[in-house]
Amino acid sequence: MKKIIITALILISIISCNSKKTDNIEVTANTNAVNTNNNVETNTKLTFVNNANTLESNTKEYEGYATNIYYSASSVEEYAQAIEDFNFIKDKASLDEWQSKYADETPITFAIDYYPTEEKAIELISYGADVNQKDFRGLTPLMNASLNGYVKLAIELIKHNADVNAKDNTSADSLFYAVNANNSLELVKVLLNSGANPNIVYSDPEEGSFTILDRSLYYNNFEIFKTLVENGANINKVNDREEPLIVDAIRRERFDIVKYLVEKGIDPTMKYTDYRNIPFSLLVATVNNNDTKIAEYLIEQGADVNTKAIIDNYMENGMTSNYKDNSKEAVNLIFAAIENGNTSLVKLLIEKGADTTVVNKEKKTVFDIAKEKGYDDILALEK
Incomplete structure (x- = not known):
């Protein structure tokens, strides 16, 4: 019940103080209650769709969140009052009083979270708000601006000496948040032109180590990728499996x-040795592609059509499945392609x-295998 009251108070406060902006805000409350032997757990989610910021409150006070009023189940009145008081900040004195x-x-960050535009946050800067003050997650205002795609706010923060290379509690920085949110190219340029480092190596328990180029590849944004390279991002880096960046792009x-x-x-005929000390060419990375456009391009650039590959499940949809197996025998790529069913390749x-x-x-040619598998289109190429 307290969580429902919290949601209502927030909505009432925002509507009463800023009624013209309500069309830009969507509030969704999902409440699930389970009552077994008087043990009740209630969850409520309040989502502002406009800027993709999500506030989640739980009846449990999680470690590290307890001092933050958003995460304290006992702070219903303080929670609503903070928002109401915030709407009356008009100068440095009222800002200091609120703080x-x-x-x-x-x-x-409070302004970014609770206002549908960046203007209130910019207003606070003019009152002397700390542009490098971190929230409970370790995010600076510039990180939050980057996450939300607020170019104008980012520029103002940087003008007032915001640290573009500051790290949050997970060692992510503003450039990471801008690229990870797939936000505007202009924002990425602002950060890079202000000294953001495009060669930071990030780490994730599941993904391992990666750079910002890896993330831009993931989000398929060519212009951001190109801008990062033009600003010094290293295109020769390798991943934890000792594979070059271009291999990931091919896959x-x-x-x-x-x-x-x-x-x-980057040499299209290059050979690299992976973490298992097995040599590969770039052409091998096309073995699971849906079309042959990249393979044809690499061949035109001089790639060896008789390059060696390994017939195994080493690569499925870009993920390694035989990550520790180095016992597979190398064969000509054409055998790996036909065993994978890639008849186009x-x-x-x-x-x-x-x-x-x-x-x-097994002493079989590719045409012997094609006959066994019923690949008549390949058999038609036999001379």
Whole structure:
């Protein structure tokens, strides 16, 4: 019941103080109650769709959140009062008064969270609000501005000496949040032009280590990727499996980025050795692609059609499944392609001059395998 009251008080406060902005806000309350032997757990979610900030409150006071009024189930009145008081901040004196009353809160971040535009946060800067004050997650106002795509606010924060390379509790920075939220190219440029480091190595328990280029690849934003490179991001970096960045671009079928990296100096005929000390060429990375566009481009750039590959489940949809297995025998790529059912790649390799007389360990040629699998289109290429 307290959580429902919290939601109502917040909504009433915002509507009463800013009725013209209610069209930009959507509030959703989802309440689930379970009552077993008088044990009750209630959860309420308040979501502001406009800026993708989500406040979640729980009847349990989680460690690290207890001092923050949003996460204290016993602070219903204080919670609503903080928002009401915030709407009356009009100068430095009223800002200081609010900050002294709510010492654990971050005024600029509070404004970002509870106003549908960036203007209130910018107003606070003019009153002398601390532009580098971190919230309970370790996020600075610039990180929150980056997360929300607030270019104008980011510029104002930087003008007032916001630290563009500050780290939060997980060691993420403002550039990470801007790219991770797939926000505007302009915002990324603002951060880079202000000294953001595009070569920070981030770490995640599940993903391992990665750079901002890896994240931009994930979000398929070519212009942001190109801007990062033009501002010094390292295109020669390798991942935890000792694979070059271009390999990830190939597996994600990002032809634009593959072509761009080659134009920037990456050798399309290069061979690399992965963490298992197994050598690969870039062409091998196309074995699971849905089309042959990248493979054809690499071949045109000089890639060896008889390059060696390994027939296993090493790579499925960009994820390693045989991560520790280095016992597989290397074979010509054409065998790996046909075993994977990639008949389009098999046909391309044959058309580009791949050796079809070579046999696998069962003494079978690619045409023998095609006959067994019923690939008549490949058999039609036999001379």
